Amino acid sequence: MAETRRSPRTPLTYVLRIIVIAYLGLLVAWPVFLVGWNAFHVPDVGFTTQAFGEIFSDPQMMHAIQLTCIAAVVATLINLVFGVSISMLLVRTEFPGKRILSAMIDLPLSVSPIVVGLALVLVYGGREGWLGPALESVGIQVIFATPGIILATAFVSLPLVIREVIPVLEEIGTEQEQAAASLGASTWQTFWRITLPGIKWAVIYGVVLTLARSLGEFGAVKVVSGNVLGQTRTATLAVEEKYLNFDQQGAYAVAFLLASVSVICILVVFVLRARGARVR
Template sequence: MAERHRYPKSPTTYLLRAIVIVYLVLLVVWPVALVVTNTFENGGEALRSIVEDPDMMAALRLTAIAAVVATAINTVFGVSMSLLLVRNEFPGKRVVSSLLDLPLSVSPIVVGLALVLVYGGRNGWLGPTLESWGFQVIFSTPGIIMATAFVSLPLVIREVVPVLEELGIEQEQAAQSLGASGAQTFWRITLPSIKWAVIYGVVLTLARSLGEFGAVKVVSGNVLGETRTATLAVEEKYLNFDQQGAYAIAFLLASVSVLAILVVFLLRAREDRRERSLS
């Protein structure tokens, strides 16, 4: 077994470690810890009030629906687009790859406004036609899902593409040479090989979708009990001086994201242990 190289630790190394730790504490750990402590400041009364409020439960339910549907859409689209980018050459490939990063570089407010300009009921390009067919996009659940899906679009793709590039096509070609169809090759060779990349992308997409605020605020209409999401409820409660309620909703949203990341970490660790025991 090759020995791991150990580099000498200079004072600069310890200084950099200290800077990183302080930075993470100030930027991540401390704010999140304050949200948790303020949520349970009165023994969890704020959480009970959220659970007992039908409007807040409707907001949480709408957020969950939008996040799950957007994650499902982006998972299917992300895996398909990753295969297209890695396994095929076509004119404009680099342009398409660059456009996929647009949701990460454009302000969510701009995204929401763009959706209103296209699907708005009065002056939108497609909105009046869709509403004449009885289908409303803006200020309804479909608009919220579209905005959420847009802002989290590239996350699965950027996790899967590097893994596909590293895997190569040898195993897929071998399966096809043995008579496997395209679908069989994907389900039995490709998908198991990119499984963890897809899972990481799904978790990141879900976390991003749960926390979306700017684009959703523009397209939702923020109607209490109908189109108000959990993130909009956080703002509303904070501005109305109900800070305990705002902390409680924020705690619930953060808990789901942290729990998903923790579950993936534990599953990956268990599989790594199983693979080492078999090798």
């Protein structure tokens, strides 16, 4: 097997590395570190976990965290199913309007979450929404309820699974799928035994990114939820509420919990993928 030749390292290489590390440190690592620091450190007191104890003993705060987890998990499952389906559609088939559909997928990343929330209100609002009155007539309330929070969360995180899976689908091609079909495998058998194992890590990464994005959604959720204490207030809305009410310790603690879950998910996937690569 031919060895890959590495380009010679020059002073410019080291300078660029330092710039990149400094940029990521100042933009990502340092702010996250400060959130963790302030979550545990109280001036004139020192390090304490009192803020976390208050969070876990507060029923309303626990409801906010539970609602956030429910919305994030359901939105992630929705985007997993539709994300893989849309990816297969865009890569494996040709149809009129394919480029338009591909462009629309990136819309949630380019539109402000506030606009997304307002758009959902216009469609599902109870009074003037297009579908809201009809849904409420059969007992289904979307806006200012959990379904609206899930819809907003799913909308803003829609592209993450798709943009992870599409490049991998294009890379693996269709040769193995065609061979399986020629041997008599059905469409579902081909997908479960050939396609899915080939895109497994892309799907996992997409799911992790979607979950992390869903846990931290704020703008769209604030518009559609109504931010009702103990009913539709999510953890991210609780962070704002605590910070504005001068409970900065509590705000940092909740923010630290949300960030920790996302970081842990990414680290677990990284470790599992590294182990899988060593086994192969």
